Amino acid sequence: MDKTMDGEIECDLLDNWATCRIRFNPHSYARRKARDAEAAFDHYFIQLYVRGSLHGECAGRGVYVRPGDILILDVRESSVLRTSSGEIITLIIPHAAIDRLPADLHGQVLRHELPSTRRLAAQFESLQARLAELAGDDIEALQSTILDVLRAAIDDTIGQSVEPRASGDLGEQPSGTRPEPAQRGATGRSDPAPLRAVHDTLLDWARRGD
Secondary structure (H helix, E strand, C coil): CCCCEEEEEEEEEEEEEEEEEEEEEEEEECCCCCCHHHCCCCCEEEEEECCEEEEEEEEEEEEECCCCCEEEECCCCEEEEEEEEEEEEEEEEEEEHCCCCCCCCCCEEECCCCCHHHHHHHHHHHHHHHEEECCCHHHHHHHHHHHHHHHHHHHHHHCCCCCCCCCCCCCCCCCCCCCCCCCCCCCCCCHHHHHHHHHHHHHHHHHHHC
């Protein structure tokens, strides 16, 4: 398996959030726990696996993700992960938005078998489809809706132990049509500088180890 990430990242800023569609080759990466000086980027990466698979560990928690599952990563914490080639939709959300939930979310997998996870995945896809038309109050309303659906999916996952059905080797692909990328527009109200920081952090996430 390749160790160097290669692929495409398309990002849009949604006020203090970002959404990215990322396509990549098979790769592995290791991320150490952030030092105090690095902890200013206090965000979660919430990743819907459209295609491809991932396995490894997040701060000691074993992780296996298949198409349709949603993985929550805390960028402040350690991870050692390997992926097949694939495509993900990532929401980058500040900790403050969801930290009031009483759970350790780093490495938490929301399984696609749960209806609440499928509703959240539909929100991700809807967001990507609507990026070009979103502005102002639309963004705030959509953020509120996504957070409500996310909290429900996390609550359902914490309350139920859902084991993945038997599947093939890493790299199994789902059936169905691959979604087409949304047209890019001028989305959000924030300065583009944070978006460049998000882009750099995504690359750093994939390339830096201990």
